[in-house]
Amino acid sequence: MEKKSRISAAQLCLLMYLASSGTGLMSSPSVAASFAGLDMWIAPFWGLIGGIACLWIMIQLHRLYPGQNLIQYAEAILGRIAGKAISFLFLFFVLFTTGYVIRQMTDFLSNSFFPRTPPLFLGVCIVFVCAAAVNSGIEVICRLPVLFFPFPILMMVVIFVPLFPDLKPVLPIFEHGILPSFWGGCALQLWYAVFCFATFYIPNVHNQDKLMRWSMLSPILLCLLLAATNWSITSILGDAASMYHYPFLVITRFVSFSEFFEHLESIVMMIWVVAFALRIMYGYYCAAVGLAQWLKLPDYRPLIWPVGMLLLLMSVWDIKTTQFAQFDSLVFPAFYALCGIGLPFLLLVAAWVRKGMTPASQHKTSNASASPQTQQAEQTK
Amino acid sequence: MNDNKGLESILQMQRELLARPISTSLRSNTDVLRQLFENASDVVFHEFTIRNGPLALLVYIDGITDTKELERHVLAPLKTDGTDGELGWEAVIQRISVSSSQSVRTIQKAADELGAGNPLLLLEGQAVGAFFAIPFWQMRAIEEPQAETVVRGPREGFIETLHVNLSMIRRRLQTPAFKLKKLSIGRYTKTTCAIAYIEGVTDPNLVEEMERRLKDIDVDGIVDSNHIEEWIEDNPLSLFPQLQATERPDVVVSSLLEGRIALLVNGSPFSLIAPVTLLTLMQSSEDYYERSFVATGIRWLRLLISFIAILMPSIYVAVLSFHQEMIPTALLLTISKSREQIPFPALFEALLMEVTFEALREAGIRLPKQVGSAVSIVGALVIGQAAISAGIVSSPMIMVVAITGVASFLIPNYQLGLAIRLIRFPIMFCAGLLGLYGIVLAGVFIVVHMLSLRSFGVPYLSPLSPIQFEQFKDTLVRAPSWALNKRPHLTGSIWNKLRVRPHHSRLKKG
Numbered sequence: 001m002e003k004k005s006r007i008s009a010a011q012l013c014l015l016m017y018l019a020s021s022g023t024g025l026m027s028s029p030s031v032a033a034s035f036a037g038l039d040m041w042i043a044p045f046w047g048l049i050g051g052i053a054c055l056w057i058m059i060q061l062h063r064l065y066p067g068q069n070l071i072q073y074a075e076a077i078l079g080r081i082a083g084k085a086i087s088f089l090f091l092f093f094v095l096f097t098t099g100y101v102i103r104q105m106t107d108f109l110s111n112s113f114f115p116r117t118p119p120l121f122l123g124v125c126i127v128f129v130c131a132a133a134v135n136s137g138i139e140v141i142c143r144l145p146v147l148f149f150p151f152p153i154l155m156m157v158v159i160f161v162p163l164f165p166d167l168k169p170v171l172p173i174f175e176h177g178i179l180p181s182f183w184g185g186c187a188l189q190l191w192y193a194v195f196c197f198a199t200f201y202i203p204n205v206h207n208q209d210k211l212m213r214w215s216m217l218s219p220i221l222l223c224l225l226l227a228a229t230n231w232s233i234t235s236i237l238g239d240a241a242s243m244y245h246y247p248f249l250v251i252t253r254f255v256s257f258s259e260f261f262e263h264l265e266s267i268v269m270m271i272w273v274v275a276f277a278l279r280i281m282y283g284y285y286c287a288a289v290g291l292a293q294w295l296k297l298p299d300y301r302p303l304i305w306p307v308g309m310l311l312l313l314m315s316v317w318d319i320k321t322t323q324f325a326q327f328d329s330l331v332f333p334a335f336y337a338l339c340g341i342g343l344p345f346l347l348l349v350a351a352w353v354r355k356g357m358t359p360a361s362q363h364k365t366s367n368a369s370a371s372p373q374t375q376q377a378e379q380t381k
Numbered sequence: 382m383n384d385n386k387g388l389e390s391i392l393q394m395q396r397e398l399l400a401r402p403i404s405t406s407l408r409s410n411t412d413v414l415r416q417l418f419e420n421a422s423d424v425v426f427h428e429f430t431i432r433n434g435p436l437a438l439l440v441y442i443d444g445i446t447d448t449k450e451l452e453r454h455v456l457a458p459l460k461t462d463g464t465d466g467e468l469g470w471e472a473v474i475q476r477i478s479v480s481s482s483q484s485v486r487t488i489q490k491a492a493d494e495l496g497a498g499n500p501l502l503l504l505e506g507q508a509v510g511a512f513f514a515i516p517f518w519q520m521r522a523i524e525e526p527q528a529e530t531v532v533r534g535p536r537e538g539f540i541e542t543l544h545v546n547l548s549m550i551r552r553r554l555q556t557p558a559f560k561l562k563k564l565s566i567g568r569y570t571k572t573t574c575a576i577a578y579i580e581g582v583t584d585p586n587l588v589e590e591m592e593r594r595l596k597d598i599d600v601d602g603i604v605d606s607n608h609i610e611e612w613i614e615d616n617p618l619s620l621f622p623q624l625q626a627t628e629r630p631d632v633v634v635s636s637l638l639e640g641r642i643a644l645l646v647n648g649s650p651f652s653l654i655a656p657v658t659l660l661t662l663m664q665s666s667e668d669y670y671e672r673s674f675v676a677t678g679i680r681w682l683r684l685l686i687s688f689i690a691i692l693m694p695s696i697y698v699a700v701l702s703f704h705q706e707m708i709p710t711a712l713l714l715t716i717s718k719s720r721e722q723i724p725f726p727a728l729f730e731a732l733l734m735e736v737t738f739e740a741l742r743e744a745g746i747r748l749p750k751q752v753g754s755a756v757s758i759v760g761a762l763v764i765g766q767a768a769i770s771a772g773i774v775s776s777p778m779i780m781v782v783a784i785t786g787v788a789s790f791l792i793p794n795y796q797l798g799l800a801i802r803l804i805r806f807p808i809m810f811c812a813g814l815l816g817l818y819g820i821v822l823a824g825v826f827i828v829v830h831m832l833s834l835r836s837f838g839v840p841y842l843s844p845l846s847p848i849q850f851e852q853f854k855d856t857l858v859r860a861p862s863w864a865l866n867k868r869p870h871l872t873g874s875i876w877n878k879l880r881v882r883p884h885h886s887r888l889k890k891g
Binding site: 109117125144261274 | 706707815816822826828830833842
């Protein structure tokens with residue numbers, strides 16, 4: 001789509017990490033807490049399996065079909081109709097999750113900071129900014145996290161260092177066995193499954209040899225961040241963690257530097273907004289590029305505004321305002337895991353089967369290895 | 382319609398006259414030139430007979446030709462000595478003792494050379510003329526550049542005359558690898574521009590790209606280098622300067638040594654350096670003339686202060702309008718006490734004061750020096766004090782505006798400073814509308830814009846993102862000159878990497 005845009009594996013790693021850490025810090029503690037209770041700091045480690053699996057599948061698929069993303073090779077693997085259907089489902093997933101992130105953010109802002117501003121207006125503003133970034137292309141989106149990387153680190157230092165005396169080991173571990181934390185990890189697929197968006201970025205990575213290492217680093221960093229946050233939240237709030245919507249925001253209220261710098265929520269909000277903007281761009285770009293490829297358009301830029309409106313539409317779709325209101329239901333995580341990990345895995349298996357069936361000589365040209373049915377279908381058209 | 386036809390016929394005649402070759406008849410040449418320079422009272426036509434030789438015509442423009450030289454080395458030999466009865470071209474030219482002379486065969490070229498101050502000599506019976514490079518430029522003395530002063534460092538600045546500027550660079554770069562490509566731009570002004578670069582250090586594609594962009598310019602005139610800047614910058618709709626304008630030859634030379642190219646324009650003391658990044662615009666030449674630790678400290682101060690210059694009024698507005706809980710209680714009480722009588726919301730108050738401040742500053746630049754101090758007294762004392770006591774603005778607001786104003790002077794590049802001054806206002810609106818959320822969104826928007834900017838192929842935020850650790854030692858810090866051992870990699874495959882003898886460090890002793 002974009003010919004010369006090249007990104008590096010490290011940039012992609014930072015983008016994926018920062019994009020998921022914003023929403024992760026905000027709402028994952030309460031989700032993890034409602035399943036795992038005091039074991040909530042173990043849950044990210046279970047979830048990590050999903051994240052790593054997701055990225056591994058995407059990289060394997062890209063190795064089979066270099067230079068293509070899921071929308072493109074889905075057709076080559078499953079044939080025209082099934083491929084279109086699968087990629088449509090995937091696109092819906094991308095649109096839905098990104099719209100949902102906008103919803104989370106506008107909810108958070110209007111609950112905590114702007115009670116009298118219409119939430120939709122808050123959403124429109126951030127979508128506008130993200131549209132500008134998507135319009136500038138993949139290079140700009142991937143360079144942005146490099147610039148903003150120091151700020152979340154600074155935030156964590158500012159918040160955790162004063163809390164240090166309050167931190168204590170969280171005991172007991174595995175009070176109700178291993179299962180609660182495991183289910184917590186499953187629920188965290190709400191974040192880990194989103195790593196599958198990497199499929200739209202991987203074809204532009206110029207140092208493919210380092211891709212595997214860097215992209216694995218990203219879920220690991222997220223896991224460590226969530227584990228550390230959940231641990232400090234449990235050690236301060238204890239069992240009450242699941243009762244707050246934004247437990248992290250609650251613990252920042254405990255921070256006080258010499259009684260002069262208090263109420264750091266606004267600072268946290270600013271950094272969250274940056275992370276949310278990154279997350280929205282991350283999904284927005286995927287949605288625009290994916291939709292353009294699904295419709296076989298030469299450029300994704302004309303789709304930016306329509307996709308933006310779709311995202312806003314998703315964000316006001318009638319879902320319970322307090323997100324994940326059904327705390328103990330796994331419906332949402334299951335949907336995320338199914339689309340983010342299940343679908344690609346299905347494609348990978350199908351691709352393996354297909355590659356196994358076709359003679360070795362045809363392996364070389366991955367583009368030409370489209371199924372005979374597809375070729376026929378294209379010929380008849 | 383009639384007027385248009387008249388105009389068309391004038392242009393047609395100019396074109397026709399210019400297109401003619403120089404003919405063998407001196408009479409017809411004189412007629413053509415006289416027609417061409419009709420009503421140009423400063424053009425002198427001097428007809429004379431060379432002793433023992435043919436009839437000759439000397440044309441020059443009074444005031445830009447060195448008439449003393451002309452008399453001593455051209456007129457005197459021809460009139461008093463003359464030729465030995467020969468009428469040929471060679472015989473005449475040999476009498477003339479001017480170091481640089483060239484022949485012309487078309488009226489167009491002859492007119493160009495006359496305009497550049499070179500006198501033209503035409504002979505009867507010769508379809509060729511000669512011009513002598515003895516222009517005389519009235520020029521201003523070389524002075525310290527007012528806008529880029531340093532405490533330590535060279536004090537000379539460019540002037541309006543191109544060849545003097547080039548000589549200032551050449552004096553510092555005595556290598557034959559220092560190259561200059563000249564070309565003239567502007568149909569009427571015919572402004573001479575020179576691309577300066579060091580062969581073997583600069584990526585040749587960069588020079589080629591610059592030449593290509595310059596050749597695309599087709600306008601009637603170039604008066605200042607800014608006109609060229611607007612034609613060749615990568616993103617014409619950006620607020621940020623994408624070329625560095627400088628008056629200092631030492632800045633040009635050090636940029637050339639880094640592999641950049643410079644463009645000097647006749648008639649403008651500002652030369653343009655390309656490519657640049659945001660952080661090079663945040664550097665002052667004095668950073669390199671002071672001790673490295675101090676210079677690093679100053680660089681950080683500058684970065685910090687530039688954030689204040691951009692964001693302080695908007696953060697004040699946002700915090701006061703939306704996030705009062707952020708202010709420590711004691712401070713909040715003080716602020717609210719001083720804001721008690723203020724009838725305006727914080728945004729309006731901030732806009733009022735910032736606009737006033739900008740107006741005062743602009744007035745300070747434009748007014749004659751004698752009046753300038755009066756304005757600053759009126760501005761600073763009367764308006765500031767009176768506004769507070771009249772209850773129109775609060776004193777914290779005055780402080781914010783004052784700090785912002787001082788902060789914006791710390792940005793060494795004037796164009797960048799202007800951009801930052803202007804960008805404050807939209808951010809203030811965002812802050813008034815959406816508080817800190819608005820500021821963050823505006824910030825992200827600006828950063829996205831800057832990330833998408835390129836200056837001659839080099840990303841605008843380049844050492845920061847995309848990240849180039851090697852360049853941090855001349856951006857985030859200013860390492861001592863022996864540690865700046867590698868040239869920055871700008872574009873292309875040609876990268877003359879080492880600036881210092883390899884494996885040479887001042888830290889290793891014995």
